[in-house]
Amino acid sequence: MKNKKKLSGNYFKDFGTAVAKGDMGVKLSLLVMGAGYFARKQIINGLIMIALEIVFIMTCVFYAAPNLAKFGTLGTVQFEQVFDPLTMTSKVNDYDNSFLILLNSIIALFIIAVFILVYIGNIKAVYRLQVRKEAGKHINTFREDIRALFNEKFHITLLTLPCLGIILMNIIPILVLVAVAFTNYDQQHMPPSALFTWVGWKNFKQLFTNSTTVTFGYSFGKILIWTLEWALLATLTTFIGGILMAQFINNKKTKLPKLWRTLFMVAIAVPQFVTLLLVRNFFADSGIVNTICSNIGLTDFLKSIGLVNSNLTYIPFLTNPTWAKVMIVLINIWVGVPYQMLIATGVLMNIPVDQLESARIDGANSFQIFWKITMPYVLFITGPSLITDFVKNINNFNVIYLLTQDVYVTSDQLLANSNAKEVDLLVTWLFRLTNEYYNYKIASVIGILVFIICAAFTLITFTQTIKGNREEDFR
Amino acid sequence: MKKTVGSIVRHLVLAFLAVIWLVPILWLVVTSFSGYKGINTAHFFPETWSLNNYKALFFEPDSVVQYGAWFKNTLIIAIFTCIVSTSFVLMVSYTMSCLRFKGRKGLMSFGIILNMFPGVLSMIAVYFVMKSIGLTNSHLGMIIVYSAGAGLGYLITKGFMDTISTSLREAAWLEGASEATIFFKIIIPLSQPIIVYTIINSFLVPWGDFVLAKLMLNSGIATDWTIAIGLFNMLNKSLVNKYFSIFCAGGVIVSIPISALFVLMQKFYVEGVTGGSVKG
Numbered sequence: 001m002k003n004k005k006k007l008s009g010n011y012f013k014d015f016g017t018a019v020a021k022g023d024m025g026v027k028l029s030l031l032v033m034g035a036g037y038f039a040r041k042q043i044i045n046g047l048i049m050i051a052l053e054i055v056f057i058m059t060c061v062f063y064a065a066p067n068l069a070k071f072g073t074l075g076t077v078q079f080e081q082v083f084d085p086l087t088m089t090s091k092v093n094d095y096d097n098s099f100l101i102l103l104n105s106i107i108a109l110f111i112i113a114v115f116i117l118v119y120i121g122n123i124k125a126v127y128r129l130q131v132r133k134e135a136g137k138h139i140n141t142f143r144e145d146i147r148a149l150f151n152e153k154f155h156i157t158l159l160t161l162p163c164l165g166i167i168l169m170n171i172i173p174i175l176v177l178v179a180v181a182f183t184n185y186d187q188q189h190m191p192p193s194a195l196f197t198w199v200g201w202k203n204f205k206q207l208f209t210n211s212t213t214v215t216f217g218y219s220f221g222k223i224l225i226w227t228l229e230w231a232l233l234a235t236l237t238t239f240i241g242g243i244l245m246a247q248f249i250n251n252k253k254t255k256l257p258k259l260w261r262t263l264f265m266v267a268i269a270v271p272q273f274v275t276l277l278l279v280r281n282f283f284a285d286s287g288i289v290n291t292i293c294s295n296i297g298l299t300d301f302l303k304s305i306g307l308v309n310s311n312l313t314y315i316p317f318l319t320n321p322t323w324a325k326v327m328i329v330l331i332n333i334w335v336g337v338p339y340q341m342l343i344a345t346g347v348l349m350n351i352p353v354d355q356l357e358s359a360r361i362d363g364a365n366s367f368q369i370f371w372k373i374t375m376p377y378v379l380f381i382t383g384p385s386l387i388t389d390f391v392k393n394i395n396n397f398n399v400i401y402l403l404t405q406d407v408y409v410t411s412d413q414l415l416a417n418s419n420a421k422e423v424d425l426l427v428t429w430l431f432r433l434t435n436e437y438y439n440y441k442i443a444s445v446i447g448i449l450v451f452i453i454c455a456a457f458t459l460i461t462f463t464q465t466i467k468g469n470r471e472e473d474f475r
Numbered sequence: 476m477k478k479t480v481g482s483i484v485r486h487l488v489l490a491f492l493a494v495i496w497l498v499p500i501l502w503l504v505v506t507s508f509s510g511y512k513g514i515n516t517a518h519f520f521p522e523t524w525s526l527n528n529y530k531a532l533f534f535e536p537d538s539v540v541q542y543g544a545w546f547k548n549t550l551i552i553a554i555f556t557c558i559v560s561t562s563f564v565l566m567v568s569y570t571m572s573c574l575r576f577k578g579r580k581g582l583m584s585f586g587i588i589l590n591m592f593p594g595v596l597s598m599i600a601v602y603f604v605m606k607s608i609g610l611t612n613s614h615l616g617m618i619i620v621y622s623a624g625a626g627l628g629y630l631i632t633k634g635f636m637d638t639i640s641t642s643l644r645e646a647a648w649l650e651g652a653s654e655a656t657i658f659f660k661i662i663i664p665l666s667q668p669i670i671v672y673t674i675i676n677s678f679l680v681p682w683g684d685f686v687l688a689k690l691m692l693n694s695g696i697a698t699d700w701t702i703a704i705g706l707f708n709m710l711n712k713s714l715v716n717k718y719f720s721i722f723c724a725g726g727v728i729v730s731i732p733i734s735a736l737f738v739l740m741q742k743f744y745v746e747g748v749t750g751g752s753v754k755g
Binding site: 099100103147150151152154155157158159161162163164165166168169170171172173174176177180245248249251253254255260263264265266267268269270271272273274275277278279280281282284286287288290291292334338391395397398401402406427430431434435440443447451454455458459 | 481482485486488489492493495496497499500502503514516517518519563566567569570574576579582586587588589591594595597598599600601603604607619620622623624625626627653654655658682683685686690703706707710711712715719722723726729730733734737738
């Protein structure tokens with residue numbers, strides 16, 4: 001933290017020195033970007049900078065200013081449509097679209113922030129040129145500047161496009177959603193026909209309140225617990241299952257290990273959405289499994305021991321909350337174990353053989369070898385990926401959505417009031433809130449909370465990976 | 476004697492597990508050859524066999540089934556997504572792994588934190604961004620959505636590049652090669668396994684993705700869809716009884732190229748990832 005403060009301190013100090021000690025060219029650059037380049041006869045650089053400044057000013061006047069002016073209220077002019085009986089057309093007034101104002105304002109703020117960075121960088125660069133000139137050093141021609149972009153400044157060339165993509169696809173959407181969490185954007189306030197506006201922390205409060213009409217607090221608690229249970233169960237079962245299966249197949253006593261491995265691979269070679277949709281129909285209330293179960297008397301047996309409600313004629317595999325949760329975890333094992341087996345196979349093949357040999361010579365049985373040597377080794381290699389898997393499972397949209405959408409109907413009125421189901425994860429709940437009920441404000445709040453949860457888990461793993469200097473070790 | 480019993484038990488257990496893993500797939504395949512259109516709930520194996528479902532898939536397009544168009548859409552999107560995302564991933568991972576510049580670690584941590592934001596959530600905002608520039612329901616829009624953020628998934632490739640010896644690059648430096656030359660002539664050829672992995676991985680995204688496509692391709696016109704949405708739509712409550720076996724046929728067809736690529740990818744994944752990390 002201290003380091004960061006020092007860095008940002010230096011950042012502005014350098015800027016100050018540049019302004020204070022700069023000559024005419026540098027000082028003129030404060031007003032006309034590029035002036036400093038002209039002073040050093042870098043005409044093309046100067047022209048580029050001037051062009052940039054003109055484009056920026058145009059953007060400010062025609063794009064940023066009109067949007068930012070309405071940013072405080074998110075628009076005041078309501079959509080109105082007047083039917084003109086003379087021309088038989090309807091006329092629409094010059095209305096405000098709150099969402100577009102929000103989106104454009106955020107993009108505009110982003111552009112302004114980037115421009116400020118470029119502006120400061122420009123002054124510093126121009127000052128650096130002045131210093132070089134005073135010291136009698138060589139000043140790059142434009143051609144040399146371009147060449148530098150493929151050499152010592154290659155990182156700029158390489159990162160520009162990916163960064164633009166990330167800004168467009170990740171950063172701006174995230175900023176928009178964080179902003180939406182503080183507005184009343186929902187079905188009653190849908191642009192273009194209606195306006196929405198800022199409401200402060202109200203949505204966060206709503207998510208944690210419980211009353212007869214608002215049950216978000218109740219649903220959030222229930223779904224959060226199930227999400228964490230699911231993530232833990234899904235991660236551990238597939239991980240352990242994968243290792244056991246890999247160990248079982250790779251064992252010297254197993255004949256034709258390749259054949260067995262291929263058999264399990266067939267199941268995951270089919271795209272996940274196909275298998276999940278298929279399995280959903282496989283276990284449907286009137287599906288094939290239920291027919292077989294009732295034919296062999298399993299349904300009646302489960303009824304007699306009370307696992308299935310006696311007034312049902314089928315096993316509610318995916319329609320009863322408890323059954324559905326168990327089935328989802330089991331189906332996930334079915335989907336996930338072969339993947340984990342493949343990874344575990346790769347890891348197991350690389351176990352140092354000498355350790356296993358010496359343990360065997362010392363008289364350890366295979367059970368001891370597995371727990372004392374194999375498992376610690378596998379955990380060491382795949383440990384970090386366990387937490388990544390855990391976070392992925394918190395956001396495992398496909399398994400839950402494809403298995404339960406259109407199939408599972410909740411009977412809990414409190415959950416139904418907030419459009420949730422017992423088997424929902426936070427992300428599927430969020431998806432339904434937006435995609436079916438247009439409740440963007442609450443969905444955004446949930447998204448922010450999911451992010452905080454995931455971030456907490458991920459940071460634990462990655463602080464070590466990044467901060468530790470391990471990346472140099474392997475070379 | 477004890478040995479053979481153990482061996483039989485071991486293989487029986489494996490066979491039992493294999494059956495569990497294969498039964499749904501078997502059901503998929505046999506249903507796709509069924510002469511009956513909807514779900515056969517009474518028998519595991521169809522009572523009449525026919526190739527009608529495959530014929531319907533390719534030669535009898537209607538308002539619900541447009542398999543040829545879906546395949547073409549998905550293929551086009553997949554090819555361009557694959558090119559763009561692989562280049563982005565390579566560019567970012569090379570920068571983060573081999574180049575040293577101010578703010579590198581800051582950028583890396585920032586990327587990781589950004590990547591933790593649930594994709595499903597930002598999708599809705601992505602949809603609005605794309606809608607405001609008029610790119611929903613288009614191939615270009617899908618390609619952008621799938622590939623623009625690809626740079627964030629650099630960790631695995633970077634990990635692999637971290638294992639490439641620095642002395643190679645230093646030698647090239649001394650010979651006067653520029654960073655760009657080193658990137659194209661040394662690092663890329665040496666990273667082959669992980670590049671193949673990245674290529675196949677990004678190629679598979681549009682074939683398996685469901686959520687994003689459902690949000691972005693919302694025109695309701697079947698010819699615009701990708702395979703995933705098309706097949707999902709067939710299982711709609713009102714359609715499932717008419718189209719279930721066609722869905723199965725579609726599932727079988729899409730699995731063939733995908734599984735081939737998948738097997739290939741796993742080979743390179745194991746080679747690239749575990750090969751890289753085990754050295755530590």
